[in-house]
Amino acid sequence: MNWLDTLRTGWEAVRTHRLRSLLTVVGILIGIASVILTIGFGQGAQAEVRAQIGALGSNLLIVTPGSSTDAAGLRGGSGSATTLTLDDADVLASAEVAPDVAGVAPVSGGPQSLSAGDVNWTATVNGTTPSWVEVRNRSLGSGRFLTDQDLENEAAVMVLGPDTAGELFGLRDPVGQTVMAGGAAFTVVGVLDSVGSSSSADEDDLALVPATTASSRLAAGSASVSTIYVEAASAGRLSAAYQEVDAALATAHGLTAADEADYTISTQESLVETATETDRTLTILLAGIAGISLVVGGIGVMNIMLVSVTERIREIGLRKALGATPAVIRRQFLLEASVLGLAGGLLGAGLGILGAELLPRLIDQPVEVSVPATVGAIAMALGIGVGFGVYPAGRAARLAPIDALRSE
Amino acid sequence: MTGVVLQLDAVGKSYRTGTLRVDALRGIDLGIGVGEYVAIMGPSGSGKSTLMHILGCLDTPTSGTYRLVGVDVGELTEDELAEVRNRLVGFVFQQFNLLAHLTALRNVELPLAYAGVPGDERRRRALAALDRVGLSDRVGHRPRELSGGQQQRVAIARALVTDPALILADEPTGNLDSRSTRDVLALFDELHDQGRTLVLITHEEEVAARAQRVLRIHDGGLRVPAQAVRR
Numbered sequence: 124m125n126w127l128d129t130l131r132t133g134w135e136a137v138r139t140h141r142l143r144s145l146l147t148v149v150g151i152l153i154g155i156a157s158v159i160l161t162i163g164f165g166q167g168a169q170a171e172v173r174a175q176i177g178a179l180g181s182n183l184l185i186v187t188p189g190s191s192t193d194a195a196g197l198r199g200g201s202g203s204a205t206t207l208t209l210d211d212a213d214v215l216a217s218a219e220v221a222p223d224v225a226g227v228a229p230v231s232g233g234p235q236s237l238s239a240g241d242v243n244w245t246a247t248v249n250g251t252t253p254s255w256v257e258v259r260n261r262s263l264g265s266g267r268f269l270t271d272q273d274l275e276n277e278a279a280v281m282v283l284g285p286d287t288a289g290e291l292f293g294l295r296d297p298v299g300q301t302v303m304a305g306g307a308a309f310t311v312v313g314v315l316d317s318v319g320s321s322s323s324a325d326e327d328d329l330a331l332v333p334a335t336t337a338s339s340r341l342a343a344g345s346a347s348v349s350t351i352y353v354e355a356a357s358a359g360r361l362s363a364a365y366q367e368v369d370a371a372l373a374t375a376h377g378l379t380a381a382d383e384a385d386y387t388i389s390t391q392e393s394l395v396e397t398a399t400e401t402d403r404t405l406t407i408l409l410a411g412i413a414g415i416s417l418v419v420g421g422i423g424v425m426n427i428m429l430v431s432v433t434e435r436i437r438e439i440g441l442r443k444a445l446g447a448t449p450a451v452i453r454r455q456f457l458l459e460a461s462v463l464g465l466a467g468g469l470l471g472a473g474l475g476i477l478g479a480e481l482l483p484r485l486i487d488q489p490v491e492v493s494v495p496a497t498v499g500a501i502a503m504a505l506g507i508g509v510g511f512g513v514y515p516a517g518r519a520a521r522l523a524p525i526d527a528l529r530s531e
Numbered sequence: 532m533t534g535v536v537l538q539l540d541a542v543g544k545s546y547r548t549g550t551l552r553v554d555a556l557r558g559i560d561l562g563i564g565v566g567e568y569v570a571i572m573g574p575s576g577s578g579k580s581t582l583m584h585i586l587g588c589l590d591t592p593t594s595g596t597y598r599l600v601g602v603d604v605g606e607l608t609e610d611e612l613a614e615v616r617n618r619l620v621g622f623v624f625q626q627f628n629l630l631a632h633l634t635a636l637r638n639v640e641l642p643l644a645y646a647g648v649p650g651d652e653r654r655r656r657a658l659a660a661l662d663r664v665g666l667s668d669r670v671g672h673r674p675r676e677l678s679g680g681q682q683q684r685v686a687i688a689r690a691l692v693t694d695p696a697l698i699l700a701d702e703p704t705g706n707l708d709s710r711s712t713r714d715v716l717a718l719f720d721e722l723h724d725q726g727r728t729l730v731l732i733t734h735e736e737e738v739a740a741r742a743q744r745v746l747r748i749h750d751g752g753l754r755v756p757a758q759a760v761r762r
Contacts, residue, residue: 128644139632441628444589445689446617446645448610524616525589528628 129451133458137466140431144463147427151467151507152474154417155500159475160482161413162496165406167489172398182225182355182391183258184365186211186372188347189385206376206385207348209334212252214375215353221367223360224353228255231348232337237291237330238303244290247329248304250337250348256315258354266298266313269333277335281309285317286328304330305341361390420467421507428460428515432522439519440527449520456516457509464508468501475500534565535601536696536728537586542595544581544751555581556751559595563697563730568723570731570742578751580701583732587622587699588615600696617645621690625702627682629674635661635685636670642693660688664718680711687718698722700731704738716741 137144188207212229215221232249255261256268264285273280281302288297288311297311309332318326332341334348355364365388372386432439439452447455475497479490544556555578563569573579584590585597588604591612597604599619607615621642622628629638639657648656661670664684674682683703690698700719704712720741723729731742739745747754 125647135632437628438630441630442641442645443613444587444616444622444628445642446613446693448613448645450610451645523590525584528589528624 129454129458130462132455133462136431136435136455136459137462143427143431144466147424147463148467148470150420150423151417151464151504152420152471154413154420155468155471155504156475156478157416158410158413158500158503159472159492159497160478160490161409162406163475163479163490163492164488165402165409166491166493167483168405169399169402170491171489172402182358182361182364184353184355184361184368185389185391186215186351186353186368187349187387187389189387207351209338209348211372211375212348212351214371215351215368216254220371221353221364223356223364223367225356226254226258226354228252228258228352228354229334229348230255230350230352231334232341233349235304235330235341237287239291239297239300242291244287246284246287246290248337248341249329249331250334250341251331252334254354255331255352258352261318262316264314264316265296266311268313269331274333274335277339278333279307279309279336279340280312280332282313282315282331283311284315284327284329287330288314290328302330304332307340365390417503417507420504421464421511424460424463424508425511425515427463428456428512429518431459432456432515432519435519436522436527439522440524443522443524444528452522453516453520456519457512460512460516461505461508464504464506464512465501467508468504471504472497472501536563536565536567536599538562538598539585540596540598542585542592542597544578544585544590545593554751556585556592559753561746561753563728565696565728566723566726568719568729568731568741568743570733570739570745571748572733572736572739572745573748574734577748579732579748581751582748583699583701583730586697586730587620588612613645617642618693619696621693621695621698623683623686623690623698623700623703625705627674627679627686627706629682629685629689631674634671634673635666635677635688638674638685639689639692642689646693656692657688660692661685663691664688678711679707680714683707683711683715684718687715691722696728698727698729700729702733703731704733704735712738 186207207229209229212227215224216227218224228251230249230251232247234245235248236243236245237248238244251269252274253269253271256263263282266282268282269280272278281304283291283297283302291297291302292300297314300311302309302311315327353364353368355361368388373384376385378384442452442455476492479492483489539559539561542556542559542561543554546553546555559582571579571582581590585592586599588599588607591597591605599615602615604612604615616622629635630641633641636654636657639660640653643653643656658667658670661667664687666681666684666688669677669681669685674685677685683706687703690700703719704715707715716738719729719731723743729742731738733739
């Protein structure tokens with residue numbers, strides 16, 4: 124009996140016991156689909172993190188204040204100090220001090236209650252400089268961004284994020300309208316384009332005012348900033364820019380030793396690494412759980428094949444009486460198990476890919492189907508069919524034809 | 532008699548159940564020649580099924596020798612036994628033992644598939660065998676779409692298709708009504724007339740009466756008539 128005949132026989136047996144075969148296939152199918160989906164989720168999350176960090180602005184350095192120590196010697200956490208100022212930003216913007224820096228955008232501020240007419244909304248209000256829009260890689264949906272003149276004049280002007288504009292003005296055009304913040308009236312001059320929300324902060328729900336205006340009207344004279352975004356001239360000059368920023372800040376703050384640094388400089392790369400590492404751990408964990416469900420599916424196949432052997436003892440006996448050798452019988456049952464495994468694998472992959480297509484529309488979470496993971500999962504399903512089919516197939520092959528025929 | 536199909540010398544078969552030894556067969560001496568039509572009769576428990584299983588190489592004797600077409604079956608491996616069953620023996624069972632999910636044609640093709648006969652020749656020979664038993668118009672039917680008599684004729688076609696040296700029928704009419712029984716027995720008569728060697732196991736006298744020679748088995752031993760009964 125050749126392989127084609129054996130395959131046909133296996134397929135006929137699978138078809139004859141439709142419901143049983145279907146249930147077995149479903150067990151494998153769920154395992155495979157969940158492996159593909161969990162790995163897809165993990166990869167989707169990694170890609171999203173990478174995209175979000177990339178959207179922060181290319182070649183970005185992020186300078187944040189270090190920890191603070193108050194008069195009583197009580198030390199605050201990282202970022203609690205108020206050691207970064209607008210002056211620091213000016214120093215970094217100087218082409219002489221930092222030739223590899225293309226743009227500097229200091230940011231200060233926090234949540235403020237905004238109101239337009241009788242509508243109010245609380246959003247992050249940041250004071251910054253005109254270079255922010257370029258450093259942060261953003262664009263304007265309508266109107267204009269802050270200008271040097273606004274900065275110089277401490278102008279009461281404001282640029283809104285698209286979500287903030289929507290909350291305050293609905294579908295009306297906000298440009299030219301007035302928004303009250305911290306007891307002062309601001310004229311809206313522009314609205315940003317949307318970039319979507321990141322996991323850490325909503326980049327679309329914010330308001331920007333000139334740094335000078337923020338310090339005089341919203342922060343009562345404070346010149347400290349919470350973050351300075353520094354854009355390197357190119358990706359290749361990022362580390363040069365890092366050195367220059369570090370040196371310039373050390374000089375400006377009168378520091379002599381590295382461990383006195385009252386600021387932290389982080390790069391996108393370190394952020395990406397951390398985020399990716401976290402996601403990878405999660406993916407491995409989820410894939411492990413999905414793998415367990417695959418093993419359960421495999422045991423299901425073995426169970427079904429054992430039942431199938433018991434139920435078909437007469438058939439096995441007859442086949443042996445007609446001249447089937449033990450090897451042929453073993454091959455038939457092994458092939459049946461493989462057909463079940465492979466069918467589960469292919470259908471599971473189909474379901475996984477379909478899920479990857481549909482789920483992001485329902486839960487706003489990207490799923491990236493990995494080709495090697497899909498191929499691997501199908502191969503694994505086939506392997507499970509064969510692996511867990513070996514024992515039942517061996518039992519079927521060892522049956523003595525006479526005992527097999529006698530059983531009722 | 533032009534030749535010997537099978538030869539049993541002092542064949543015995545015993546089973547062990549715990550400490551108890553059961554002798555199902557003891558000291559059977561039997562020779563069956565080419566073209567003979569032999570019926571084996573005996574009450575249930577007499578050992579006739581065991582004898583039939585040994586004749587069909589479904590089981591091996593625990594003592595004595597059994598030669599089928601000159602080959603000592605006791606010396607064969609399991610794979611060789613499978614080949615002997617495939618090429619030399621055609622089985623007809625009381626329960627028909629057709630595979631329910633296959634058509635009559637596929638059921639008849641089955642032994643040829645195990646023999647490695649290529650597809651088109653397989654089909655040709657299976658159709659010829661079905662024609663031989665008068666079921667040319669039923670080749671595409673599945674067993675449940677056939678009457679008991681028709682199913683048994685499919686089973687006979689399956690036994691014939693490999694052109695075996697010996698056709699073994701175990702109570703072939705046990706599950707059939709009287710009309711189907713007549714049809715099947717008439718078919719056996721025809722096969723015998725064509726020179727086939729038939730061994731039939733039955734407990735019905737009128738069925739056994741059709742055979743050339745009747746062997747009676749009792750308590751695992753043969754009570755051989757002095758002379759073969761000629762029709």
